[in-house]
C-alpha cells in the first residue's frame with residue numbers, strides 16, 4: 001500500500017472501487033481544504049496521491065447515529081476520546097451521541113452546552129447530538145431543538161438510569177405533537193413496560209432474561225409509535241429493532257407514507273440467543289438478542305430495504321458493572337460495546353449468507369445519515385466533506401476486547417474471527433487512522449490531535 005497524503009487537507013485518492021451513487025466505480029477523488037472538489041475518471045498515477053489497492057474498497061466515512069458516549073458524568077463508562085478513537089478505527093467519521101447515561105442528560109440547552117464542552121477537545125471524529133424527551137421537559141423542547149440537536153430520544157420503558165425517565169402513552173402523544181410542530185424527529189426505545197417481566201435477579205441462564213423481554217413488548221410499543229406518527233405526522237424512528245415479527249407493521253406503515261425509519265444493530269444480525277453462554281453478561285442488551293430464526297427474518301428486512309440503518313448502539317459500562325451479580329442477566333448492566341467492529345461483523349455474516357457487500361453499505365452510510373437528517377455525509381460526491389474509509393474486504397480480523405479502543409475492555413465480539421477490516425480512515429481530508437502503518441503487527445496509528453467537529457442540526461422552522 002502506498003501512502004501519499006500526510007495529514008494534508010488537500011489531496012487525491014485513487015481507487016479501483018469507490019462507492020459512488022450506490023455502486024462501485026473506479027475513481028480519482030480530489031479534495032481541497034477538507035471538501036471533495038472533483039471525482040474524475042482514473043488517469044495515470046498522480047504523484048502524491050493515496051492509492052487504495054485492488055483488494056480494498058474506498059467508502060465514504062461511515063455514519064453511526066446511535067452511540068452512548070456517557071461523558072461527562074459517567075466518563076468511566078466511556079468518554080469522547082476513547083469512543084471517537086474506536087469510531088475512527090471502525091471507519092466511522094460521524095457519530096450522533098445519545099442523550100442519556102451522561103450526567104447531566106441532554107434534556108436542556110444548558111446540558112447540551114456541557115456536553116459540547118466535554119466533546120470539543122476530545123473528539124477524533126465529527127459528533128452530533130440527540131436531545132432527550134422526558135416527562136420533565138415536555139412542552140419545552142423548542143429551545144433544545146433550536147440549539148441544534150438532531151431530534152429527540154424517548155423511552156417507553158424504564159431507561160436504566162433514574163435521571164432519564166420514560167414516557168407513558170399520553171406523554172408519547174404529547175411529545176409527538178410537539179415534535180411535529182417543531183419539525184424535528186422522535187427516536188424511540190420501543191418496549192412496552194406492561195409486557196416486560198423485569199426482576200431484580202434472573203439467574204445466569206440467558207433463556208430467563210430473553211423470556212422476560214418478549215417480542216410482544218416490542219410489537220406493542222412499535223404499534224403505538226406508528227399510531228402516533230400517523231396521527232400527528234411527526235417523523236419517528238424505531239431504535240435497535242430486535243423483534244423481526246414487527247417488520248410487517250413497519251413495512252405497512254412506510255407503504256402508507258408514514259414518516260417512519262427503523263434501525264437494527266450488528267449484535268442482532270450476527271449473534272443468536274442459542275449461542276450465548278450462561279453468565280455471559282457482555283451479551284446483555286435491551287431489547288435482547290433473540291433466537292437464530294428471528295435473526296434470519298431480520299436479515300430479510302435488511303435485504304428488502306425495510307431496515308434503514310445498522311448502528312452500533314454502543315452502550316458500554318465498566319467491566320465491574322457488566323459483571324455485577326456474577327453473571328446474573330437481571331443484575332448486569334445492559335448494553336453492548338461494539339462501535340469499532342460493526343461493519344466487519346456484519347460483512348462477515350452477510351458474506352456467509354451470500355448477501356453482497358453492496359446490500360449492506362447504504363445501511364452504514366446514507367441510511368443512518370437520513371435517520372439523523374445529516375444531509376452531506378455518507379456519500380462520496382462533490383461538495384461533501386472528505387471523509388473516507390478504506391476497507392479490506394478479505395482482511396482477517398480477530399477481535400480481542402483488550403485491543404479495541406473503547407474505554408473498557410469488554411465486548412460481545414471478543415475472540416470472534418471476522419473477515420474484512422478498516423485499513424485507513426480520513427476525516428476532512430486528513431488521514432487520521434492507518435492500520436497498516438509501521439508494517440504488519442505494529443500498533444494502529446493515529447495522526448495528530450483530535451480534529452473532530454461538533455455538528456449542529458440546521459433548524460428549519462415550520463410554518
Ligand code: ZN
Nearest residue numbers: 068098313315
Ligand atoms: Zn442506545
